[in-house]
Amino acid sequence: MSTLTRPSTATATRGAARAPRPGVRRQWAPYLFISPFFLLFTVFMVVPVGAGVYLSLTDWAGLGSPEYVGLANYSRLLRDASFGAALANTAFYTVFAMVVVLPLALLIALALDARGLRLRDFFRLTYFMPVVLSPIVIALIFGLIFDGEYGLLNATLEALFGVGGVSWLTDPWWARVVVVVLVLWRWTGYLTIFFLAGLQNIPRELHEAAELDGAGVVRRFFAVTVPQLRPVTAFIAVTMLVSTAQIFEEPFLLTQGGPGEATLSVSMFVYRAGFQRQELGYAAAAGVVMFVIVFVLGRLGTRAFGVGRNR
Amino acid sequence: MSTPTLARAPRAGTTPTAPVTRPARRLRPGRVALYAVLGLLTVVYVAPLLWAVSSSLKDRSDIFAFPPSLIPDPATVDNYANLLATQPFWRWMLMSTVVAAVSTVATVFLCSLAGFGFAKYEFRGKRVLFDVMFSSLAIPFAVIVVPLFVLVAKLGLANPFFALVVPWVAPAFGIFMMRQYTEQSVPDEILDAARIDGCSELRTFLSVVMPLLRPAVGALAVWSFLNSYNTLLWPLVIIAEPEYYTLPLGLQALFGAEGRQYDLVMAGSVLAAVPALIVFFVLRKQLVSGLTAGAVKG
Numbered sequence: 001m002s003t004l005t006r007p008s009t010a011t012a013t014r015g016a017a018r019a020p021r022p023g024v025r026r027q028w029a030p031y032l033f034i035s036p037f038f039l040l041f042t043v044f045m046v047v048p049v050g051a052g053v054y055l056s057l058t059d060w061a062g063l064g065s066p067e068y069v070g071l072a073n074y075s076r077l078l079r080d081a082s083f084g085a086a087l088a089n090t091a092f093y094t095v096f097a098m099v100v101v102l103p104l105a106l107l108i109a110l111a112l113d114a115r116g117l118r119l120r121d122f123f124r125l126t127y128f129m130p131v132v133l134s135p136i137v138i139a140l141i142f143g144l145i146f147d148g149e150y151g152l153l154n155a156t157l158e159a160l161f162g163v164g165g166v167s168w169l170t171d172p173w174w175a176r177v178v179v180v181v182l183v184l185w186r187w188t189g190y191l192t193i194f195f196l197a198g199l200q201n202i203p204r205e206l207h208e209a210a211e212l213d214g215a216g217v218v219r220r221f222f223a224v225t226v227p228q229l230r231p232v233t234a235f236i237a238v239t240m241l242v243s244t245a246q247i248f249e250e251p252f253l254l255t256q257g258g259p260g261e262a263t264l265s266v267s268m269f270v271y272r273a274g275f276q277r278q279e280l281g282y283a284a285a286a287g288v289v290m291f292v293i294v295f296v297l298g299r300l301g302t303r304a305f306g307v308g309r310n311r
Numbered sequence: 312m313s314t315p316t317l318a319r320a321p322r323a324g325t326t327p328t329a330p331v332t333r334p335a336r337r338l339r340p341g342r343v344a345l346y347a348v349l350g351l352l353t354v355v356y357v358a359p360l361l362w363a364v365s366s367s368l369k370d371r372s373d374i375f376a377f378p379p380s381l382i383p384d385p386a387t388v389d390n391y392a393n394l395l396a397t398q399p400f401w402r403w404m405l406m407s408t409v410v411a412a413v414s415t416v417a418t419v420f421l422c423s424l425a426g427f428g429f430a431k432y433e434f435r436g437k438r439v440l441f442d443v444m445f446s447s448l449a450i451p452f453a454v455i456v457v458p459l460f461v462l463v464a465k466l467g468l469a470n471p472f473f474a475l476v477v478p479w480v481a482p483a484f485g486i487f488m489m490r491q492y493t494e495q496s497v498p499d500e501i502l503d504a505a506r507i508d509g510c511s512e513l514r515t516f517l518s519v520v521m522p523l524l525r526p527a528v529g530a531l532a533v534w535s536f537l538n539s540y541n542t543l544l545w546p547l548v549i550i551a552e553p554e555y556y557t558l559p560l561g562l563q564a565l566f567g568a569e570g571r572q573y574d575l576v577m578a579g580s581v582l583a584a585v586p587a588l589i590v591f592f593v594l595r596k597q598l599v600s601g602l603t604a605g606a607v608k609g
Contacts, residue, residue: 033428150375298449
């Protein structure tokens with residue numbers, strides 16, 4: 001209660017020295033606090049996106065000045081089978097992440113949410129572990145396992161079933177499967193902890209009320225769990241969308257985009273065009289196309305689910 | 312809340328206590344299946360790591376031996392010795408660690424500050440600015456990598472310590488996370504009290520808010536450290552001189568240079584994973600709870 005007498009003196013002395021009213025300080029303070037983000041965001045994101053749009057209209061090998069070529073890069077992209085393959089592969093990875101990884105993570109979270117489960121923290125942390133490892137380390141480890149001739153997987157299949165010699169990394173379809181397995185291995189446990197936190201956040205009374213109303217397990221899942229998980233699902237879906245849309249390390253290291261271009265991703269396409277073939281304008285155009293696709297999907301996703309807002 | 316019927320009312324009183332008092336000693340088939348599945352998943356997650364460690368301890372010619380054996384025979388640390396003797400491995404690790412540590416300190420500070428700004432102030436344009444910040448999450452890196460490279464190179468900022476740190480120290484995800492946490496765990500009364508005591512806004516943030524954010528700061532720090540420590544594409548693009556290679560970059564170059572041989576890179580991978588795993592295990596509780604705190608509330 002002693003503080004009751006202080007406001008007048010405190011503001012009077014400080015106010016005279018600095019700002020006329022405490023309210024004024026409080027008005028610019030938030031702008032100051034968020035300004036570092038907006039400064040960096042402008043310099044290292046907005047400007048590059050703008051520069052990327054400009055570069056995409058030019059032909060440039062990195063030396064001299066860019067030569068304006070209009071929409072030539074875009075029409076070339078349309079006709080470029082490699083870019084089509086990269087888009088299709090990336091779409092495949094992303095759809096897989098949404099359709100397989102996400103539901104699987106939810107299932108595991110449901111299993112971990114079982115009442116009275118022992119070792120819950122152990123399981124949760126074990127499944128979460130891959131995401132702390134560098135993708136490059138993961139790709140190297142799985143290179144060892146999926147090696148077409150002597151890899152652990154082929155050797156195990158050989159020993160167990162007498163069939164081996166699957167060309168995991170050199171068969172177009174198997175190579176895609178391997179990339180997707182890496183995505184699955186790396187991300188499922190990470191998403192699981194979000195779902196689990198979401199599940200644990202659902203008030204128990206909701207389930208009990210539904211149970212009393214005669215709803216079975218399945219019914220309760222769809223009537224209580226799914227709607228309650230909406231915010232966390234939205235967050236996860238957008239995170240996954242953006243992460244898998246820019247998948248790079250797994251195909252880059254494990255298959256180098258091959259065989260042929262069977263596992264080439266858009267990020268790899270951009271890297272290859274820009275930094276291995278010195279076609280910076282063309283690479284920028286591919287980046288812009290990807291930006292439009294991901295950004296529109298991402299915005300639609302956040303809009304649809306209302307992520308990031310407190311309602 | 313609908314009014315319960317008379318028949319249901321007494322049951323409602325007993326259900327909450329029932330699961331607690333009933334001991335789950337007898338193992339039901341459902342439980343067995345549950346543990347079996349979870350155990351199998353554990354194998355799926357642990358086995359590749361064990362295999363990596365095991366392979367790194369094998370002779371080069373034994374790595375792909377048939378039949379495969381988990382126990383290296385003969386076990387040897389030659390791969391590690393060769394790696395450390397022929398490659399500047401410690402240099403890569405030092406580079407990665409220093410860059411990650413500096414990034415982490417800056418990221419934690421800037422994200423907490425911005426998160427506090429968004430959580431505890433009302434100001435004009437807040438909604439729009441927050442939306443802009445949040446939607447920057449949906450900008451894929453592949454889009455800006457080419458122009459950003461050009462920009463950084465043209466402006467003469469390609470100094471590795473600048474290029475690997477500065478552009479990435481205010482990630483939107485971190486700000487979002489800190490905003491959510493600040494909203495939940497910093498009561499307005501404390502801020503008012505600090506202001507009444509004559510603290511400036513920045514002072515309030517540093518001495519009153521920051522201590523309350525401890526758990527989330529831990530999570531953000533781990534997240535940020537690992538992000539920086541593990542990243543490959545940007546260093547691959549911007550770092551030209553081998554003396555500034557980061558760990559992922561060094562491993563990648565080594566794998567290419569050795570004709571995709573696994574003996575040295577496996578040893579390197581195992582060593583590279585150690586700091587990441589240590590950081591993870593030390594701060595695991597904070598990481599998991601802090602990461603999810605924001606997303607759950609939405």
